[in-house]
Amino acid sequence: MTTLTLTIERTPRTLHFGGAALAVEELGVRLPFSRKPVDLSEVGGSGPTTIYITHTNTLTPLEFDAFARDLLRPRPWLVGKGGSVENGMLCVEVTAPGRPYLYVNPEGGNVARYVARLGRAPAKSGRKAAENAWLPPGTARYWGCHTPPTTRRRKP
DSSP states (O other), X not given: OOOOOOEEEEEEEEEEETTEEEEEEEESXXXXXXXXXSSGGGOOOSOEEEEEEEEEEEOOXXXXXXXXXXXXXXXXXXXXXXXXXXXXXXXXXXXXXXSOEEXXXXXXXXXXXXXXXXXXXXXXXXHHXXXXXXSOTTOTTTOOXXXXXXXXXXOO
């Protein structure tokens, strides 16, 4: 089996938001967001948007699956986070081993109001599910990929 590892840079930035300086990391790829998706099947679709990561929330695979099945359920760890700034969105990065990366902008609320996904939601089974599980939407037909992308932090 041939594998491909994607590296997506994260660049430290300082943004001005609400009259204060905010330290973020800009994701090196722009992703499409969905507004108020119910679950992962509804994620993706708008134009590519710049992502500014303010926090990372690492979940277990079971916690991630529960979150991804019900994105509109209130989550205390989202309260007070997110927002829109400088042609991009302030996001919480949600990760779990063996799962796609999610970028959530709750706009200060407690639900996943805007969601983008780096990688596809794995299909229930099959070789194609494994091949396409980690690619940004629309790229699966061009790249064969069997491992999740890694992120590399660039020095300021």
